[in-house]
Amino acid sequence: MKALPRRRTTGLTALALTAGLVLSGCSASDPEPEPTSGLPEDYVSVQWVEREVRVHTLDRMFTEGDSTEVVENTGAARDHLLDWGVVSEEGDGYAVQLDKGSWDDDIHLAKVDGALGAAMNQNEVAWCGEAVSGKDFVDVYMDEYEDSFDTQDEYTASVVDYVDCGTGAP
Numbered sequence: 001m002k003a004l005p006r007r008r009t010t011g012l013t014a015l016a017l018t019a020g021l022v023l024s025g026c027s028a029s030d031p032e033p034e035p036t037s038g039l040p041e042d043y044v045s046v047q048w049v050e051r052e053v054r055v056h057t058l059d060r061m062f063t064e065g066d067s068t069e070v071v072e073n074t075g076a077a078r079d080h081l082l083d084w085g086v087v088s089e090e091g092d093g094y095a096v097q098l099d100k101g102s103w104d105d106d107i108h109l110a111k112v113d114g115a116l117g118a119a120m121n122q123n124e125v126a127w128c129g130e131a132v133s134g135k136d137f138v139d140v141y142m143d144e145y146e147d148s149f150d151t152q153d154e155y156t157a158s159v160v161d162y163v164d165c166g167t168g169a170p
Helices: 010-024 046-064 067-073 077-083 109-122 134-145 152-163
Strands: 087-090 093-096
Touching: 046 067, 046 093, 046 109, 046 134, 046 152, 067 077, 067 093, 067 109, 077 087, 077 109, 109 134, 134 152
Parallel strands: none
Antiparallel strands: 087 093
């Protein structure tokens, strides 16, 4: 049986992809926008809510424990959090930048979410009773309150209450 000749389409495929990105006004390194087509202007995505819970939980981890230890436990993801301005060195430790406007403009939110997820996986929440992983702490909130509020401000108030050992209820 005669083998079919190999086709060299890799370069053409890359060229076509690049041309498509240029025509659409995007680049291969642009962050992926959260989908908004057909959604109300005040829509709050599940990703935004989970990011909010993780950021506030990480901030409380820094307050309750040794921020250096929390950052070290995060592993390689710590570099991403530092590079993107989500976490910054402050004095002898670290601080979480709750103002997302101060984060790097070229940030890729899916990668931030992954780095925050790593921080939750590797650190515990012990200030509200029995110690649980940060991941479990965030999951409990998401299971209870996903799709419960209409605005980012309502979610933030709920998250702050929850992270401070409240119920998170409105």
